[in-house]
Amino acid sequence: MKNNIVTKILIIYTVLIGMLGILLKDNEISKTERRKLKQAPVLNYEKVVDGSYFTDLDDYTLDQMPARDVFRKIKGITSKYLLNVKEENGVYEKDGYLFEITKTSENSLDYFINKINEINKNFKANTYFVKIPDKEYYEDNIIKKDYNLIDDKLKNLDSNIKQISISEELSLKDYYKTDIHWINSNLEKVTNKIKSVMGLEENSSYTEKMLYPFYGALYSRKVSSVKADKITYLTNETIENMRVYNYEKDKEEKVYNEDYFHNIDSYDIFLAGATPVLKITNNKVADKKLIVFRDSYGSSIIPFLAENYHEVIVLDLRYVKFANLQNLDIDLTNPDDILFIYSVNIINNSFSLK
Structure with missing residues (x-):
């Protein structure tokens, strides 16, 4: 029966x-x-x-x-609570967050330093470097990179490059639970620290917007019980009126394009996602030019920095060689400031830089 x-x-x-x-x-x-x-x-x-x-x-x-996602969720709960599986595909679940477990690559650190110093020799301007900590830095009792070694290696950057430390301005809550990136709406302290060192005026009047649900890159690599994130971002009239020219697509973009939230990677809403070269024009400022070398983390903080410049050239060396920029109609001459802003994830995996 x-x-x-x-x-x-x-x-x-x-x-x-x-x-x-x-x-x-x-x-x-x-x-x-x-x-x-x-x-x-x-x-x-x-x-x-x-x-x-x-x-x-x-x-x-x-x-x-x-109900494919429902079955994935059931599998995640079963793995966590019945089978006690916490790590999958290099992703570890702890305290409601997903973390990426990677070893420190000394060869990558050396390659990164040499790459930055090589590019730095092409400019004569106020030059700054920001290291963005990964979220593993803020969580105890998990496998971490050798942050002391990373900091020691960064001392070999050219002496004219002023390093700006932002580790004290961040905490675990400033990162997504399901993704490696930091949260745009939580970056006020970081932005103000960078602007203070660079001698820029602070801006604090913003409107917050929210998009849901956001499933980050780590969520796709580990079936887990972690709930979806939401993307919250800050904007204002100045940011909304900025013009963003995408050289790869030969068209203008928005600083924040909510249509891209429906892409495979919803993080693409920030400055059109993975893009080699962008030019941001801000007509609220009469002059001043900034050149930024960045990875994907930079996409969500650059809009705040762009409030202080008429023109910002945004370069991602994962997708374009610096030597090849001369083949594009990009004016890299006479910048007021140069900013290298890179996450520990790229510093530790810098062979992706061309």
Whole structure:
């Protein structure tokens, strides 16, 4: 009798899942897994004969399974509480946060220092460097990078580069739970510290906006019980009126583009995401020019710094060689200030810099 009940439940469940799969519209992307999902394969004779159609059909069925995220969540809860699995794909869960576990690469540190010093020789301007701590720095009892070694290596930056420490202006709550990045709306102390050292006027009048849900890069690598983040960002009239020219796409962008929230990586709302070269124009300031060398962390703090300049050139050396910039219509001459702002994640994985 008991077996009959279980069998009936399984049959009903299978039928319901199948019906939902037919009735529901296919999703193009998975926000939680940060990837494109398989779409229905085209049926043709060749694919049936070689068997690839059925393989593609299996992949499509799995990707478009109704309540897929619910099953991922159940798996995460089971792994955490029943199997006591805390680490997966280099991602560790603790206290409601996901952390990335990576070893320190001394070779990468040396490469980074040499790269910055090499570029620095091309400019004569007030030059600054900001190291952005990773969120692991603020959590106890987890595997961390060798921060003392990193700081010792950074002492080898050229002497004219003024280093700005921001570690005291941050804490764990200033980072996303499911992502490696810091939270735009929590960066007032950091921004004011940088502006103070650079001799810039502080700005404090902003409106906060919020987008939900945000599933970060770490969430896609570990099935967990951690809840979705929300993206909160600060804006004002000056930021909204800035013009952002994207050299790669040959078009103007918004500083914050909420349409990009629906991309695979919702963090793309900040300065159009992974982009080699941008030029920000702020007509509220008559002059002053800043050149910023940055990684993805810089995308969410640069808007605040741009309030103090007429022009900001934003360069991401992961996607363009410095030597190749001369082939683009970019004026790198006569900057007032140069800022290198890099996260520990890139400093420790700097071979991605061209």
